[in-house]
Amino acid sequence: MTATVPAVSPRPWLKPAIVAAVLLAAVGFAYLTFATRVKAPEVTFITLDGHKVSTSSLRGKVVMVNFWATSCVTCVKEMPQMVETYNKFKGNGLEFVAVAMKYDPPNYVLNYTQTRQLPFKVALDTSGEIARSFGDVALTPTTFVIGKDGAILKRYVGEPEFGELHLLLQKALAAG
Known part of the structure; x- marks a missing residue:
């Protein structure tokens, strides 16, 4: 009968060191993600x-x-x-600005706004400066959600998933 000797790792410290490094990287990533939020431009x-x-x-x-x-x-x-979302959250302090792109004829924007009775602020970006300030917005629709501190919480390119958007708005509006 032969006795088996349990295998001993030549570097028993290696596994805990890897786990520690992975945890440190995750904490660092989380810190950078939340500590360096991008502020909305001053426009x-x-x-x-x-x-x-x-x-x-x-x-x-x-x-x-x-x-x-x-x-x-x-x-x-x-x-x-978007109108439904605004109406749902405006009582909790949501502000909404719909920015018409510079290539959109102002009379079309005015007609659309009036015939659809848009309840929020509608602005014209006739020079394209606002779109440039928000990171050269070229694709429509593009929607930004900005927190109370002025930081951009989320950017949606294309139609947002409205259930997710509503959860984000609830959380942001409830934040102190």
């Missing part, structure tokens, strides 16, 4: 009725900024749900 929206609304004046509120165009099929499709 001033000019609404269809001529009012000026700056991103700094919206600080302390949760804000959705939706870049859209009347010629964008997905934008037109999602707009009723």
